């Protein structure tokens with residue numbers, strides 16, 4: 001289910017040719033339509049798990065209009081839970097985010113708390129985790145909360161790398177970068193992310209499983225990212241930093257994940273943060289050239 005507000009049908013070309021895949025263009029806030037579709041689809045066999053990735057992925061938009069995250073990040077979760085309850089779908093894997101942690105000087109661990117997010121997006125993801133945990137008490141059987149870092153790779157619809165590539169396409173002589181370039185975060189390649197998501201759901205055997213998914217290094221700076229994109233896409237471009245240590249309101253300028261819990265479960269990423277970005281820059285540049 002996707003309302004294709006931010007997602008693109010083109011990105012599903014491969015999946016759409018698979019007879020085992022079905023796309024329903026639906027808003028999760030249209031509860032009646034979602035209940036109806038889920039009931040119809042479950043006639044061919046019950047669903048045993050829901051993977052919930054729908055959200056507002058535009059953090060900046062959610063800062064200027066908090067209704068966006070209420071509706072697309074939180075109410076999507078709230079409504080999906082109603083569908084799971086009605087259809088007796090017992091298991092849920094949820095795409096959460098590092099944004100739930102807010103700003104911390106130390107490596108982020110799953111046991112940290114209390115948590116004070118600094119964006120509406122992070123707040124609504126944390127609220128989603130909370131209602132999922134409550135649903136586990138009353139009707140769900142098993143849950144996996146997957147806390148993503150920044151994710152990069154082909155077919156992106158948003159994010160710093162996507163923004164830089166779009167800006168350079170429009171203005172090849174200059175790249176404007178929000179902040180001073182010192183922001184430093186872990187970037188995970190989407191191929192590693194999907195591998196980890198499947199691994200965690202296969203191996204996380206608790207009733208409530210909660211994992212950071214990330215790289216073991218301390219991350220990559222925005223300066224590194226800007227220089228890599230310029231070098232690959234428009235070597236003549238001048239990089240202009242707008243200044244300030246944050247990119248925008250709600251941006252967590254620096255964080256590093258502890259992935260010790262995930263490593264203990266048996267999963268380690270193939271690529272470091274720098275390697276993930278280098279690969280994604282190449283993929284996005286190749287896509288742009290087509």
Ligand SMILES: NC(=O)c1ccc[n+]([C@@H]2O[C@H](COP(=O)([O-])OP(=O)(O)OC[C@H]3O[C@@H](n4cnc5c(N)ncnc54)[C@H](O)[C@@H]3O)[C@@H](O)[C@H]2O)c1
Pocket residue numbers: 001002003004005006007008026027028029052053054055056057071072076095096097098148149150151152157159
């Ligand atoms: N990409 C990242 O760096 C990152 C980091 C942390 C968490 N996440 C989370 O991972 C998930 C996937 O993110 P993504 O980067 O692929 O972003 P995305 O925008 O490509 O995917 C989110 C999808 O949700 C859909 N959607 C939004 N509101 C909806 C609604 N009301 N009803 C139905 N569909 C709706 C959008 O159309 C979009 O296709 C999201 O939950 C996001 O918050 C992503």
